[in-house]
Amino acid sequence: MDVTIYEVAKRAGVSIATVSRTLRGTGPVAARTREKVLKAVEELNFTPSRLGVSLAEGRHAANGIVFPDLAGPYYTEVLLGYEEVASELGRSVVILSTKGRTKVNDLIKDLAGRVDGLAIFGHTVPEPLVAELVRLGVRLVFISREPLSGADTLRSENIASARALAAHLTGHGYERFTFLGAPLASQDDVDERWRGVRAVLGGAIEAVPTREYTVDCGFDAAKQLLGGRARPEAIICSDDEVALGALLAAEELGLDVPGDVAVTGWDDIMAARHARPALTTVRQPMRELGARAARALDELITGARDTHKHLILTTALVVRDSCGHHPQEAAP
Amino acid sequence: MDVTIYEVAKRAGVSIATVSRTLRGTGPVAARTREKVLKAVEELNFTPSRLGVSLAEGRHAANGIVFPDLAGPYYTEVLLGYEEVASELGRSVVILSTKGRTKVNDLIKDLAGRVDGLAIFGHTVPEPLVAELVRLGVRLVFISREPLSGADTLRSENIASARALAAHLTGHGYERFTFLGAPLASQDDVDERWRGVRAVLGGAIEAVPTREYTVDCGFDAAKQLLGGRARPEAIICSDDEVALGALLAAEELGLDVPGDVAVTGWDDIMAARHARPALTTVRQPMRELGARAARALDELITGARDTHKHLILTTALVVRDSCGHHPQEAAP
DNA sequence: TACATTTGTGTAAGCGCTTTCATCGCTAAT
DNA sequence: ATTAGCGATGAAAGCGCTTACACAAATGTA
Numbered sequence: 001m002d003v004t005i006y007e008v009a010k011r012a013g014v015s016i017a018t019v020s021r022t023l024r025g026t027g028p029v030a031a032r033t034r035e036k037v038l039k040a041v042e043e044l045n046f047t048p049s050r051l052g053v054s055l056a057e058g059r060h061a062a063n064g065i066v067f068p069d070l071a072g073p074y075y076t077e078v079l080l081g082y083e084e085v086a087s088e089l090g091r092s093v094v095i096l097s098t099k100g101r102t103k104v105n106d107l108i109k110d111l112a113g114r115v116d117g118l119a120i121f122g123h124t125v126p127e128p129l130v131a132e133l134v135r136l137g138v139r140l141v142f143i144s145r146e147p148l149s150g151a152d153t154l155r156s157e158n159i160a161s162a163r164a165l166a167a168h169l170t171g172h173g174y175e176r177f178t179f180l181g182a183p184l185a186s187q188d189d190v191d192e193r194w195r196g197v198r199a200v201l202g203g204a205i206e207a208v209p210t211r212e213y214t215v216d217c218g219f220d221a222a223k224q225l226l227g228g229r230a231r232p233e234a235i236i237c238s239d240d241e242v243a244l245g246a247l248l249a250a251e252e253l254g255l256d257v258p259g260d261v262a263v264t265g266w267d268d269i270m271a272a273r274h275a276r277p278a279l280t281t282v283r284q285p286m287r288e289l290g291a292r293a294a295r296a297l298d299e300l301i302t303g304a305r306d307t308h309k310h311l312i313l314t315t316a317l318v319v320r321d322s323c324g325h326h327p328q329e330a331a332p
Numbered sequence: 333m334d335v336t337i338y339e340v341a342k343r344a345g346v347s348i349a350t351v352s353r354t355l356r357g358t359g360p361v362a363a364r365t366r367e368k369v370l371k372a373v374e375e376l377n378f379t380p381s382r383l384g385v386s387l388a389e390g391r392h393a394a395n396g397i398v399f400p401d402l403a404g405p406y407y408t409e410v411l412l413g414y415e416e417v418a419s420e421l422g423r424s425v426v427i428l429s430t431k432g433r434t435k436v437n438d439l440i441k442d443l444a445g446r447v448d449g450l451a452i453f454g455h456t457v458p459e460p461l462v463a464e465l466v467r468l469g470v471r472l473v474f475i476s477r478e479p480l481s482g483a484d485t486l487r488s489e490n491i492a493s494a495r496a497l498a499a500h501l502t503g504h505g506y507e508r509f510t511f512l513g514a515p516l517a518s519q520d521d522v523d524e525r526w527r528g529v530r531a532v533l534g535g536a537i538e539a540v541p542t543r544e545y546t547v548d549c550g551f552d553a554a555k556q557l558l559g560g561r562a563r564p565e566a567i568i569c570s571d572d573e574v575a576l577g578a579l580l581a582a583e584e585l586g587l588d589v590p591g592d593v594a595v596t597g598w599d600d601i602m603a604a605r606h607a608r609p610a611l612t613t614v615r616q617p618m619r620e621l622g623a624r625a626a627r628a629l630d631e632l633i634t635g636a637r638d639t640h641k642h643l644i645l646t647t648a649l650v651v652r653d654s655c656g657h658h659p660q661e662a663a664p
Numbered sequence: 665t666a667c668a669t670t671t672g673t674g675t676a677a678g679c680g681c682t683t684t685c686a687t688c689g690c691t692a693a694t
Numbered sequence: 695a696t697t698a699g700c701g702a703t704g705a706a707a708g709c710g711c712t713t714a715c716a717c718a719a720a721t722g723t724a
Contacts, residue, residue, distance in 0.1 A: 026683080
């Protein structure tokens with residue numbers, strides 16, 4: 001990996017400018033010269049140094065992405081969508097997970113120096129640093145975060161679907177609800193979901209936190225909740241993983257879902273369909289979130305767009321078995 | 333992000349060499365000069381260009397990783413372990429997913445040009461390219477692949493644990509087996525598992541392929557298998573995800589697991605513990621695989637080691653409910 | 665006081681490319 | 695036959711850093 005353009009040029013008996021032109025197809029090169037150059041390239045197995053190219057071009061041809069963790073399907077799916085599109089656009093993807101990291105600021109600044117633009121999940125990055133990145137002119141796309149100036153934002157609709165979900169559940173006749181997996185930060189996805197359901201259910205719902213949004217934490221919290229005296233009729237979970245935990249907790253306690261308690265999730269991860277009972281949830285276009293982030297970043301980087309977009313992708317209520325049979329839909 | 337070391341030098345009234353020395357702590361700098369430089373750095377908000385640094389240092393301070401896909405917990409877990417350690421060692425991680433990609437060769441060569449070393453999963457990369465990478469002197473660590481010269485290899489033990497698993501199942505008294513998720517490539521993990529169980533079970537086991545190693549594919553294949561005339565007594569699956577699919581298929585067909593048919597997985601992903609019945613499986617240290625890959629690569633890159641290591645991590649049989657109660661262990 | 669070290673700094677040569685600009689044959693038009 | 699114009703090429707100036715080397719000033723030693 002260390003033969004340079006100079007050696008190629010020497011071997012082909014031309015200047016490095018000609019080699020460069022031949023390889024990139026910029027500027028005219030005589031057919032015979034091209035042959036010689038390509039032959040030399042072939043023989044020496046030359047690949048232009050990415051560093052040299054980037055330095056000269058003034059761009060990295062790479063995108064960064066910052067997420068808290070990769071546990072669970074949500075971030076993974078978004079990442080896949082992101083990487084796929086970035087790759088399509090000729091950009092590599094540099095990842096950074098912030099979970100359990102000290103000196104996140106340094107890591108992110110380093111990352112920012114290696115890429116042409118950054119996608120950042122929700123509130124992964126401290127606000128002062130966000131402000132600084134904006135000030136420095138770093139191209140930014142936030143995923144699942146409220147709009148801010150100086151960056152694109154991209155998220156899924158939460159409030160309206162939360163209301164729809166809540167309304168659907170009241171249609172079942174439930175009257176006592178718990179929101180499992182209380183929001184950790186204001187303005188994030190879960191917070192919006194919480195606000196949405198509360199707007200419909202008001203005092204009929206109370207929030208119970210989990211340590212994290214994982215199956216395990218959902219299981220623990222649900223077990224305690226369902227084992228208590230005032231068991232709710234329906235548990236609206238912050239996301240599918242917490243809901244899967246709740247399903248397991250109910251089973252362990254010998255409770256029937258949805259007979260004894262209804263459970264709903266959010267995201268529609270693959271396991272939601274496979275759970276027993278299959279999980280009623282809200283589908284969120286995770287891959288598309290990633291894909292769009294990569295596209296948005298590309299527009300910002302290439303300069304195809306110089307204003308900032310704030311997009312909200314639509315979600316869909318997916319009714320399965322875990323919320324029970326809806327009275328109106330019941331067969332006679 | 334475009335203030336250079338020259339501007340800092342000018343503002344501080346020193347040469348760029350002094351700025352560099354101050355920032356990196358190489359060479360002596362008078363206290364007063366240091367102050368001036370740091371002040372200028374602060375005021376201008378200077379961050380050294382990664383490109384400039386890399387070009388001058390002759391290293392990227394970045395590692396690559398190539399995987400087929402990120403669907404399912406296996407690759408994700410390995411990736412997390414890898415990223416964590418790489419980051420600890422001051423290296424960024426550049427990812428490349430090959431699934432569905434044409435021109436994989438170009439992508440990988442490009443990747444190789446952006447990093448100091450590459451971790452590659454199993455048989456993600458065509459053999460001729462592997463040979464070429466080795467020839468070019470690219471630092472390589474393969475994850476879950478048989479040893480080859482010119483690269484480190486790292487994998488989990490498969491054959492012995494497969495034998496142990498098979499032996500355990502025969503202890504249950506089962507006599508007709510199916511291996512669900514037949515190997516796609518020779519010498520990969522699944523192939524070794526298959527060879528391991530066959531060594532014990534011989535003609536008593538037959539292999540049935542799935543399209544991919546996913547829940548869905550496992551579900552489809554298991555449904556067909558279990559719906560057929562000669563239903564096996566036990567299904568040994570290539571991995572946990574296929575096994576989860578098999579569990580669902582059994583449920584859909586009204587079959588009891590392990591009563592009507594035993595099912596086992598491989599990997600011990602989180603869902604294995606949560607499945608009903610909980611899945612008997614073989615635990616594979618996925619994060620550690622990633623972590624070790626990052627460490628090995630670091631040794632190769634820094635030159636701390638110039639031979640190649642071929643490591644096999646140990647696995648552990650995890651007996652849960654899906655294989656039935658073992659006769660000897662049965663309570664009176 | 666004279667000389668050998670250290671300290672502190674600057675100069676300049678890379679690192680491997682891309683690209684502008686100038687040059688030099690040619691062909692085509694006058 | 696002249697000249698404008700084009701095609702093909704090379705020289706050289708960056709791109710933003712690190713660092714070997716040179717040198718002057720300050721310090722220590724005899």
